[in-house]
Amino acid sequence: MTFMQTKDLTIQFGGHTAVDHVSFTLPEKQFKSVIGPNGAGKTTFFNLLSGELKPTKGEIFYKGESLRGVSAVDRTRLGIGRSYQITNVFPNLTVFENVRLAVQSKSKIRYPFWKSAHSYHELAEETHELLKQVLLDNKAQLFASQLSHGEKRKLEIAMLLALDTEVLLLDEPTAGMSLEEVPAILNVIHSIKEQGTKTILLIEHKMDMILDLSDSIMVLFNGKLLADGTPGEIMENETVQQAYLGGY
Amino acid sequence: MELLINIFVNGLATGMLIFLLAAGLTLIFGLMDVLNFAHGGLFVWGAFAAVWTYTATDSFMLAILGALLTGVVLGFVTEKLIIAPVYGNHVQQILITLGFMLVLTEMIKVVFGPNQLAAGVPSYLAGSFEIGDVILIKYRLFIIVTGFVVFALIQFILKRTKIGLIVRAGVLNKDMVQALGIHIKKVFLYTFIAGAALAAFGGALMAPYSGVVYAEMGLEFGILAFIVVVIGGMGSLPGSLFAAILVGLAGSFMAYYVPDLSLAVNMILMAIVLIFRPQGLFAARG
Ligand SMILES: Nc1ncnc2c1ncn2[C@@H]1O[C@H](COP(=O)(O)OP(=O)(O)OP(=O)(O)O)[C@@H](O)[C@H]1O
Ligand SMILES: [Mg+2]
Numbered sequence: 001m002t003f004m005q006t007k008d009l010t011i012q013f014g015g016h017t018a019v020d021h022v023s024f025t026l027p028e029k030q031f032k033s034v035i036g037p038n039g040a041g042k043t044t045f046f047n048l049l050s051g052e053l054k055p056t057k058g059e060i061f062y063k064g065e066s067l068r069g070v071s072a073v074d075r076t077r078l079g080i081g082r083s084y085q086i087t088n089v090f091p092n093l094t095v096f097e098n099v100r101l102a103v104q105s106k107s108k109i110r111y112p113f114w115k116s117a118h119s120y121h122e123l124a125e126e127t128h129e130l131l132k133q134v135l136l137d138n139k140a141q142l143f144a145s146q147l148s149h150g151e152k153r154k155l156e157i158a159m160l161l162a163l164d165t166e167v168l169l170l171d172e173p174t175a176g177m178s179l180e181e182v183p184a185i186l187n188v189i190h191s192i193k194e195q196g197t198k199t200i201l202l203i204e205h206k207m208d209m210i211l212d213l214s215d216s217i218m219v220l221f222n223g224k225l226l227a228d229g230t231p232g233e234i235m236e237n238e239t240v241q242q243a244y245l246g247g248y
Numbered sequence: 249m250e251l252l253i254n255i256f257v258n259g260l261a262t263g264m265l266i267f268l269l270a271a272g273l274t275l276i277f278g279l280m281d282v283l284n285f286a287h288g289g290l291f292v293w294g295a296f297a298a299v300w301t302y303t304a305t306d307s308f309m310l311a312i313l314g315a316l317l318t319g320v321v322l323g324f325v326t327e328k329l330i331i332a333p334v335y336g337n338h339v340q341q342i343l344i345t346l347g348f349m350l351v352l353t354e355m356i357k358v359v360f361g362p363n364q365l366a367a368g369v370p371s372y373l374a375g376s377f378e379i380g381d382v383i384l385i386k387y388r389l390f391i392i393v394t395g396f397v398v399f400a401l402i403q404f405i406l407k408r409t410k411i412g413l414i415v416r417a418g419v420l421n422k423d424m425v426q427a428l429g430i431h432i433k434k435v436f437l438y439t440f441i442a443g444a445a446l447a448a449f450g451g452a453l454m455a456p457y458s459g460v461v462y463a464e465m466g467l468e469f470g471i472l473a474f475i476v477v478v479i480g481g482m483g484s485l486p487g488s489l490f491a492a493i494l495v496g497l498a499g500s501f502m503a504y505y506v507p508d509l510s511l512a513v514n515m516i517l518m519a520i521v522l523i524f525r526p527q528g529l530f531a532a533r534g
Contacts, residue, residue, distance in 0.1 A: 050427070076428065
């Protein structure tokens with residue numbers, strides 16, 4: 001049984017086909033990157049996986065079950081968590097409250113009937129652990145709106161980690177970050193990878209980062225899956241070279 | 249001086265009653281993005297349920313409980329049958345809730361008869377305190393204190409409980425809350441029921457204050473609550489408290505000094521706020 005896969009996944013906006021018959025497989029615990037030029041359909045592909053968009057055609061399977069008709073909320077509850085390309089935190093809640101909301105949601109999903117498992121104190125403790133992990137523990141009481149862009153992205157990752165889903169869909173976690181802020185995020189992603197418990201799909205434009213992290217890479221171009229293989233295979237693939245990697 | 253204090257206390261008490269109605273309305277709008285013009289209908293049902301229970305049992309406590317129960321049941325039914333089918337569509341919401349408001353008003357006449365009912369004050373809240381020259385009517389003070397207690401209670405729930413955190417987050421961004429795996433529709437239902445219960449509670453407190461209850465009072469107070477929500481900022485509880493007190497005081501001072509303007513003053517307040525701060529005085533969404 002394949003952990004996660006799509007068959008002929010397609011979505012059209014008006015006449016434009018943003019994702020075009022994409023069939024891919026994602027084995028459990030693998031780190032796969034999604035690359036492709038701007039407008040290739042990467043974010044749209046994520047929106048289809050997470051259930052925010054409904055495909056025009058095709059199917060998504062998770063642990064052997066079709067996700068057709070499964071809402072975005074329920075996909076998160078099944079174990080597919082995502083972060084967004086555009087920063088997405090609750091501006092008027094504190095940093096602490098942002099993460100605590102995710103922690104409390106996870107414990108509700110895990111232990112719907114076991115009240116004692118999520119006492120306020122335990123939730124708070126877990127929240128602080130996560131904030132430490134992304135180096136935001138000294139900003140816990142600030143409003144999320146007071147954080148720098150890079151810090152907001154770290155906060156998002158902390159929220160995603162709080163959900164502790166088996167699958168992480170990361171949409172350009174370093175987008176819009178200053179150069180000094182990138183290593184901190186990179187370290188967090190590295191440490192998640194090293195724990196070896198997650199299946200990760202990462203959209204990125206920074207090739208050095210992708211080559212460093214990925215077990216496999218898939219290339220989208222005009223909505224189509226152009227290639228899918230190990231980093232070595234992708235770097236040598238001539239079609240990919242012409243279409244996208246020209247500069248590398 | 250005595251006169252000023254009395255007008256002030258009067259306005260404050262009226263403001264608190266409006267606040268009870270507006271509190272639910274503002275949360276329902278802020279969280280669920282629902283324009284509920286039937287909210288006044290829940291208020292008037294609470295008022296009649298309280299008066300009916302009070303007449304039958306002679307217990308003010310049971311009257312309040314009866315109103316709350318009516319609010320909860322009506323809130324549940326309204327959310328399921330009227331609101332849930334029109335999530336996300338403001339025009340449909342306005343049409344169907346306005347229609348339902350009329351139904352609720354007419355049903356009052358069917359169930360309780362077409363005439364207004366007299367409402368009494370329980371003996372322990374009747375009468376007044378005299379401090380020097382100033383006479384303070386007990387029941388009005390009771391309403392004011394109750395209003396602040398309810399405000400503090402809701403603030404506590406919003407700031408200190410798990411569901412409160414979900415509600416505050418939902419006001420800011422519903423989609424994000426769902427992306428965290430939280431079934432926000434369930435939270436919508438709870439919020440709506442709580443708002444309905446608060447409205448019914450407001451109606452129950454209103455009855456002894458005004459001395460009579462009549463079917464159309466839901467419409468009148470519903471409009472005031474709506475104005476308050478717009479002035480205070482949709483989704484903001486402190487905004488609603490502030491605006492409700494403002495509207496209550498403005499109404500009571502105007503009624504004394506410029507009675508001709510006392511109805512228009514709320515509209516004027518709302519227009520001024522809409523011109524200079526269209527998001528309301530205390531906008532919840534930054
Ligand atoms: N909701 C939508 N309605 C209409 N068109 C859309 C919608 N979402 C995406 N598109 C279009 O689909 C195409 C793919 O967009 P998408 O955001 O998936 O690209 P991307 O690969 O993530 O690009 P980038 O690297 O810039 O983030 C674009 O042409 C975009 O304009
Ligand atoms: Mg994108």
